[in-house]
Amino acid sequence: MKAVYIVEPGKVEIREIEKPVRKPGEALLKVLYGGICGSDLGSYRGTFAYFDYPRIPGHEFSAEIVEVDEDNEYGLKNGMVVTCNPYFNCGTCYSCQKGLVNACMDNQTMGCQRDGAFCEYITMPLERIFDGKGIPAKVLAAIEPFCIGYHGIQRAGIKKGDKVLVVGSGTIGVLAAIAAKALGGEVYMADVAKAKLDYAMESFGFAGTILNDGPDALDKATKEITGSININGNEAAYGFDVCIEAVGLPSTFQNCIDAAAFGGKVVIIGVGKKNLDFNFTMIQKKELDVYGSRNAMNKDFIELIDIVKEGGVNLEKVITDEYPYEEAAKALEDFSTNGADMLKVILDFTK
Template sequence: MKTIIVNKPKEVKVIDTEKPIRKPGEALLKILYGGICGSDLGTYRGTFAYSDYPRIPGHEFSAEIIEIDENDLGFKPGMVVTANPYINCEKCYSCQRGLVNCCEHNETLGCQRDGAFSEYFTLPIERLYDGKGLPAKVLAVIEPFCISYHGVSRANIQPGDKVLVIGAGTIGTLASVAAKAKGAEVYIADIAEKKVNYAVNTFNLAGGLVNDGDNETFIEKCMETTNHNGFDVTIEAVGSPSTFQNCIDAVAFGGKVVLIGVGKKNLDFNFTLIQKKELNIFGSRNALKKDFLELIDLVKSGSVDLEKIITNTYDLDDAPKAFADFDQNAANMLKVVIKF
C-alpha cells in the first residue's frame, strides 16, 4: 500500500509499505479522506512540539470498515466511520478520573506515534464512530471541529457573550462556529486579512479584526469593539506567545481565556494581570467521545455546513505538493484534505 511519510522537516514522500494485519478487537480500515492538521504542518516545518522523525502523519480521517470482529457496537464491514485518534494509557491519574483527553502519556496519531495517512490502517473497535451517512470528505474534518468545540465548551459560553477568537485557521474558524452555535456574538482575528474575511463572510460572524503586527493598536481595536469593556471570552488558536498575550489583554475583567493553540516558545508577561482581572484561564487538549458524537449529529442536522472549511483537495500521489503548498500559502488556505 501507499503511505505518506515526513522523513525530516520539509521532506514528504509517498512510499510503499506493508498492508497492516488486523488483530482481534481491531478493525481494518480503508482510508478515504485525510485532513492535514496544523500539527501535521508543524511536523513538516519542524516546529511542532510533540513530533519527531521520521513520522507518518494524520489523525483527521474518514474510512471504510473492511474487516471487523462481531461486536456489540453495531459496526460492520462497509460502514464509513471516523475515529478518536488520542491514544491514552488508561493508567495515569488523568485516565483514572476519566480525563482521557489529557492523559499524562497521551500519544496522538501522527504526532507522538505514526498516524493514519496510509491506504489501510487498523484501530481498536471502541475508537470508531459511525459517520451516520455524512459524506466521507466532511466526516474527515469532524476531528478538528471536535478540538475547537471542546475548547469552546471549557469556557461554558452563554448566549450573548462577546467572544474573540484569535487565529483564523481551521481550528480558530471552527471555534468561532462552535461559539456562535452557543449563541455568542463572535469576532475573529488574524494577521491574514483574507482568512478573517473568509471566516466572517462564510460563517456569518459578528466581525473580524486584523492584527497588522502592532499589538497596541490591535488591543485598541478590541476595546473599541467592546465599548472598552473587553471580551467576555478570548480563545487562542495559534500557539504563539504574542497571541496568548493578546488574549490576556483583550479579555474583560472577570473574563475567561481558553488556550487551544500549541507552541514551543515561552512567554514572559506580567502574570499579576491574571490576579488583577481575576481571570479564568483554561487549557484545552484533544477532545472527548461526547464531542465527536455531538458534532456528528450537529453536522448531520444541517446546522453547520462543515464542507465550507475545506478549501483544497489533493490526490494521494500529490501529498508532497499538498504539504509544500500549505506551507507556502497558509494565509490563503484553511482545511487541506487528501483523497486516498
C-alpha cells in the same frame, strides 16, 4: 500499501510498507480522506512540539470498514463509512483514572507521538470508531478538528450574549468560532491574514473581524467593540468575556490576556514550542480564568456527528483545497507557503 512519511523537516516521501493485520477488537479500515492539521504543518516545518522523525502524519480522517468482528457491541459493520478518535490514552495514569482521558499523562495522538492515518489502510480499536451516519466522507474527515474547537469552547462555558474573541482564523479557530456562535456567543475573529478573515465572515457570518496588523490594532478594535472607560487619565477597554487562543504563538497568548475583560476567561487551544515572558500578575489583577484545552472526548465526536448530520453546521465550507495523497509533499509545501489563503487542506486516498 503506500504511506506518506515526513522524513525530516521539509521532506516528504511516499513509502511502500506492509499492510496492517487487525487483531480481535480492532477493525481494518481503508482510509478515504485525510485532513492536514496545523500540527501536521508544524511537523513539516519542524516547529511542532510532539513529533519525532520519520513518521506517518495525520489524525483527521474518514475511512471505510473493510474487516470487523461480526455482531460486535458497537454495531460496526463492513462497508460503514466512519471517523475515529485518534488520541490514545494509557488508561492507568491519574488523569485517566479520573476519566480525563483526553489529558492522559502519556497521550499518544496519531500522526504525532505515533504513526498516523496518511496511508492506504490502518487498524483501529472498535471503541474509537464512530459511524458517520451518511455524512459525505470528505466532510467526515473534518469532524476531528471540529471536536478540538468544540471541546475548547465547552471549557469556556459560553453563555448567550457573551462577547467572544477567537485569535486565529485557521481551521481550528474557525471551528471554535462556529461552536461559540452556536452557543449564543457574539463572536469576533482576529488574524494577520485578511483573506482568511474575509472567507470566515463570508462563509459563517460572525459578528465581526479584526485585522491584527499592528501593535495597537487589537487594542483599538477591542475598545470599539466592547466599550472603554477612563481610568486615571488612561482609556482602558472593557474587554471580551471569553478569548480563545487558536494559533500557538507567545504573541497570540498575550493578545488574549490583554483583550480579556476583568473577570473574563481565556482558553488555550493552540500548541507551540516558544516561551513567553509576560506580566503574570495581570491574571491576578483581572481575576482571569485561564483554561488549557487538549484533544477531545468520545462524546464530542458523537455529538458533532449528529449536529453536522442534522444540518446544524456546513463543514464543507471549511475545506478549501484538495490533493491526491501521492501529492502530499506538494500539499504541505503549498500550505506552508500559502497558508494565509488556505483553510482546510484535504488529501484524497480514494483513487
